[in-house]
Amino acid sequence: MTQIVSxxxxxxxxxxxxxxxxFEEGARLRAEHGAENVYDFSLGNPMLEPPAxxxxxxAEILGGGAVGLHRYIPNAGLPEVRRYVxxxxxxxxxxxxGPAHITxxxxxxxxxxxxxxxxxxxxxxxxxxxxxxxEYDFYADNHGGKLVHAPTDAAFQLDLAALDAxxxxxxxxxxxxxxxxPTGVVYPEASLRALADWxxxxxxxxxxxxxxxxxxxxxxxAFDGIQVPQIFPLYEHTIVVTSHSKDLGxxxxxxxxxxxxxxxxxxxxxxxxxxxxxxxxxxxxxxALMQRVLPLLAGESxxxxxxxxxxxxxxxxxLEMGYECVRPQxxxxxFPRSPIPDDMAFCRLAQEERLLIVPGxxxxxxxxxxxxxxVEEAVIDxxxxxxxxxxxxxxx
Amino acid sequence: MTQIVSxxxxxxxxxxxxxxxxFEEGARLRAEHGAENVYDFSLGNPMLEPPAxxxxxxAEILGGGAVGLHRYIPNAGLPEVRRYVxxxxxxxxxxxxGPAHITxxxxxxxxxxxxxxxxxxxxxxxxxxxxxxxEYDFYADNHGGKLVHAPTDAAFQLDLAALDAxxxxxxxxxxxxxxxxPTGVVYPEASLRALADWxxxxxxxxxxxxxxxxxxxxxxxAFDGIQVPQIFPLYEHTIVVTSHSKDLGxxxxxxxxxxxxxxxxxxxxxxxxxxxxxxxxxxxxxxALMQRVLPLLAGESxxxxxxxxxxxxxxxxxLEMGYECVRPQxxxxxFPRSPIPDDMAFCRLAQEERLLIVPGxxxxxxxxxxxxxxVEEAVIDxxxxxxxxxxxxxxx
Numbered sequence: 001m002t003q004i005v006s007x008x009x010x011x012x013x014x015x016x017x018x019x020x021x022x023f024e025e026g027a028r029l030r031a032e033h034g035a036e037n038v039y040d041f042s043l044g045n046p047m048l049e050p051p052a053x054x055x056x057x058x059a060e061i062l063g064g065g066a067v068g069l070h071r072y073i074p075n076a077g078l079p080e081v082r083r084y085v086x087x088x089x090x091x092x093x094x095x096x097x098g099p100a101h102i103t104x105x106x107x108x109x110x111x112x113x114x115x116x117x118x119x120x121x122x123x124x125x126x127x128x129x130x131x132x133x134x135e136y137d138f139y140a141d142n143h144g145g146k147l148v149h150a151p152t153d154a155a156f157q158l159d160l161a162a163l164d165a166x167x168x169x170x171x172x173x174x175x176x177x178x179x180x181x182p183t184g185v186v187y188p189e190a191s192l193r194a195l196a197d198w199x200x201x202x203x204x205x206x207x208x209x210x211x212x213x214x215x216x217x218x219x220x221x222a223f224d225g226i227q228v229p230q231i232f233p234l235y236e237h238t239i240v241v242t243s244h245s246k247d248l249g250x251x252x253x254x255x256x257x258x259x260x261x262x263x264x265x266x267x268x269x270x271x272x273x274x275x276x277x278x279x280x281x282x283x284x285x286x287x288a289l290m291q292r293v294l295p296l297l298a299g300e301s302x303x304x305x306x307x308x309x310x311x312x313x314x315x316x317x318x319l320e321m322g323y324e325c326v327r328p329q330x331x332x333x334x335f336p337r338s339p340i341p342d343d344m345a346f347c348r349l350a351q352e353e354r355l356l357i358v359p360g361x362x363x364x365x366x367x368x369x370x371x372x373x374x375v376e377e378a379v380i381d382x383x384x385x386x387x388x389x390x391x392x393x394x395x396x
Numbered sequence: 397m398t399q400i401v402s403x404x405x406x407x408x409x410x411x412x413x414x415x416x417x418x419f420e421e422g423a424r425l426r427a428e429h430g431a432e433n434v435y436d437f438s439l440g441n442p443m444l445e446p447p448a449x450x451x452x453x454x455a456e457i458l459g460g461g462a463v464g465l466h467r468y469i470p471n472a473g474l475p476e477v478r479r480y481v482x483x484x485x486x487x488x489x490x491x492x493x494g495p496a497h498i499t500x501x502x503x504x505x506x507x508x509x510x511x512x513x514x515x516x517x518x519x520x521x522x523x524x525x526x527x528x529x530x531e532y533d534f535y536a537d538n539h540g541g542k543l544v545h546a547p548t549d550a551a552f553q554l555d556l557a558a559l560d561a562x563x564x565x566x567x568x569x570x571x572x573x574x575x576x577x578p579t580g581v582v583y584p585e586a587s588l589r590a591l592a593d594w595x596x597x598x599x600x601x602x603x604x605x606x607x608x609x610x611x612x613x614x615x616x617x618a619f620d621g622i623q624v625p626q627i628f629p630l631y632e633h634t635i636v637v638t639s640h641s642k643d644l645g646x647x648x649x650x651x652x653x654x655x656x657x658x659x660x661x662x663x664x665x666x667x668x669x670x671x672x673x674x675x676x677x678x679x680x681x682x683x684a685l686m687q688r689v690l691p692l693l694a695g696e697s698x699x700x701x702x703x704x705x706x707x708x709x710x711x712x713x714x715l716e717m718g719y720e721c722v723r724p725q726x727x728x729x730x731f732p733r734s735p736i737p738d739d740m741a742f743c744r745l746a747q748e749e750r751l752l753i754v755p756g757x758x759x760x761x762x763x764x765x766x767x768x769x770x771v772e773e774a775v776i777d778x779x780x781x782x783x784x785x786x787x788x789x790x791x792x
Contacts, residue, residue: 003604004515004605004661004662004665004666005514005515005662005665005666005669006513006514006515006516006517006520006539006669007517008517008540009513009514009669009672009673010669012672012676013668013669013672016672043468045467045468046467046468047464047467049463049464049466050466055458055459058454058458059455059458062451062454062455063451067445068443068445069648070445070446070645070646070647070648070649071441071442071443071645071647071648072439072441072442072641072647072648073648106502106650106678106679106680107678107680109675109678109679109680110678110679110680111678112678113677113678114678117402117405117538118401118402118405119400119401119402120402121402121403121404124402135675135676138676139676139678142513142676142677143402144404144540208399209400245468249466249467250466251466251467251468252465252466252467252468252469252680252681252683252684253466253683253684253685254502254650254679254680254681254683265400266400266401269400269401270400270401272409273401273402273405273406273409276405276408276409276412277405279505279531280408280531280534280535280538281509281538281677281678282502282503282505282506282507282508282509282510282535282677282679283502283505283506283650283678283679284502284503284505284506284648284650285648285650287648287649287650287683287686288648288649289649289685290683
């Protein structure tokens with residue numbers, strides 16, 4: 001249709017147009033009714049402030065009189081920061097991580113693109129349990145690959161039989177995300193252990209190692225006192241991609257990293273490929289000031305209890321009304337079942353009441369909808385009667 | 397050969413292995429002889445500090461008590477920062493730029509990838525005058541395209557006949573860089589006007605507009621009192637990509653922007669495509685703190701006179717010795733003719749004397765070599781006798 005924008009981009013624009021239309025309608029509603037009269041649960045935008053130490057750390061770095069802080073640095077990241085990340089991972093996993101296993105990345109989005117650029121040949125497949133963060137589709141497509149998905153079970157937990165049925169000779173990697181966006185579920189260690197065993201068998205079957213890419217930006221946003229299990233000790237061909245968007249509240253500053261298991265197949269070559277991919281994709285290096293900040297924030301995080309409090313306010317109230325919803329143990333989302341099968345229609349119904357939620361179809365989870373708990377408690381208080389009203393309307 | 401790293405990445409790693417070997421040898425020399433005994437002119441790493449106002453600006457932003465500074469922002473960038481960039485461009489070009497024409501980018505490398513993602517269909521060609529910054533090869537390849545090059549004239553100025561001979565029906569864009577890396581030359585306005593006229597004719601011939609992508613990170617690094625001419629007023633299908641790596645000394649902080657001519661073909665659609673490309677390539681948004689800093693640094697720049705002083709010290713000394721070199725009027729490079737036809741061999745000869753320079757072949761300019769003037773004056777003082785000695789050895 002157009003000769004200016006590339007065909008791939010035109011397709012991507014089409015694919016994201018429904019959600020975009022929703023966001024535009026949200027903006028229109030805010031303009032017309034005032035922001036306080038629009039109940040916006042559509043955006044997963046981490047709302048908690050970085051730890052207080054963050055501003056001190058920046059001031060210390062910039063106030064120290066050091067020169068050369070903002071010059072180009074190695075594409076892999078600052079050696080001392082990679083060392084810090086490696087040491088932290090070693091302590092958490094018991095594995096011998098060194099700086100060579102770490103590539104600092106422009107957030108998890110940047111890191112995932114770097115990993116897929118390094119791994120994918122044209123037509124290669126990345127397999128992900130659904131529902132999932134649909135940017136994954138774009139990330140795989142960017143590098144000539146294809147995102148393939150397999151269903152999870154009724155509790156959004158891993159279904160190995162479904163994954164097994166979806167593996168082909170082109171499967172290059174399985175991509176998981178726990179705590180999960182959009183469901184908030186955490187995969188327990190036994191489940192990850194079974195996944196690792198299955199990955200070994202599937203790798204053997206197709207004749208090359210299937211990588212496990214674990215997208216972990218929500219690792220530290222976990223509730224009920226649980227620890228999100230480490231995948232590294234369970235499977236050697238693991239690549240963890242993460243960011244500090246959520247745990248340090250630095251989403252827009254684009255800081256994260258990619259970590260490759262010390263015993264991954266051809267790990268040294270893969271590490272070199274990641275560094276080159278980081279460079280030639282135009283990231284060049286993760287923003288340097290944010291890299292320098294990280295070691296000064298060791299052990300710090302946003303106030304995770306506040307995200308738990310939002311879940312604890314919202315979830316029982318919705319269940320009480322009659323919504324069905326799996327209990328999330330991390331991240332900051334609820335993923336309830338849509339009261340009517342057509343989740344798009346339900347979200348449009350909600351929008352008429354100025355309640356903004358995202359249809360599950362946008363996450364390959366049709367029949368559900370996503371609530372992002374990135375709001376003040378008062379917004380929940382005001383929104384609960386609206387959720388009740390919309391449910392009544394949906395039930396007609 | 398390997399089954400782990402993708403074939404495209406393996407090829408890219410091979411393509412960059414020669415230069416990489418040089419850098420590794422440089423590191424080895426520094427370790428063995430001490431950094432002060434290695435004359436390293438290999439890296440174009442902007443060495444000048446950001447303006448003093450930079451640290452104040454960061455302190456003002458973070459000290460103001462504002463919340464939400466680090467949350468996700470629009471993928472296109474902060475509205476007020478896009479407005480600031482648009483107003484600046486409007487003042488400089490006389491054209492009606494608005495925020496819709498600006499996408500904030502993770503440096504020029506990020507910006508160029510975003511533009512090529514938005515424009516290129518598989519097999520499309522990007523035409524660049526050589527020598528050129530060879531990352532362009534990778535950037536085009538990342539998005540299924542191909543970098544095609546055409547020679548410049550003996551003074552490294554545009555040769556329209558050569559460009560004309562290289563245009564095909566697949567030519568999607570011409571990519572220029574003035575002041576130029578590696579030659580330091582600046583294209584005069586008359587030359588750009590002729591380029592624009594030729595682009596109109598070539599576009600008509602192939603039946604669709606050929607975009608002019610102007611990569612301008614060195615725009616403000618210009619010498620002898622010259623102003624680098626604006627391309628925008630000359631050609632409507634122009635996209636300017638730039639960063640503040642050089643003019644504000646913020647290379648490692650990854651801040652720049654893409655600006656689309658207000659009258660470019662399907663400009664609104666292209667703008668939307670750039671924003672989506674910025675998102676799905678994983679940049680998501682240009683680092684927010686650095687965006688916020690920009691309007692507070694209006695009119696500021698690094699001390700450009702120091703780069704000119706380095707040129708004025710180095711160039712006459714080399715000419716006096718007998719090197720041939722086109723006089724650069726911007727950026728911070730010299731691109732002299734190699735005293736022997738084989739520039740790789742000459743750079744190896746220099747390396748034996750612990751003098752690190754980059755062969756022109758690395759920029760598709762064989763028979764020349766690049767000197768990056770990102771060093772203190774004292775390094776030049778110590779290096780000049782070495783340049784003389786290497787010349788004598790080369791002449792045998």
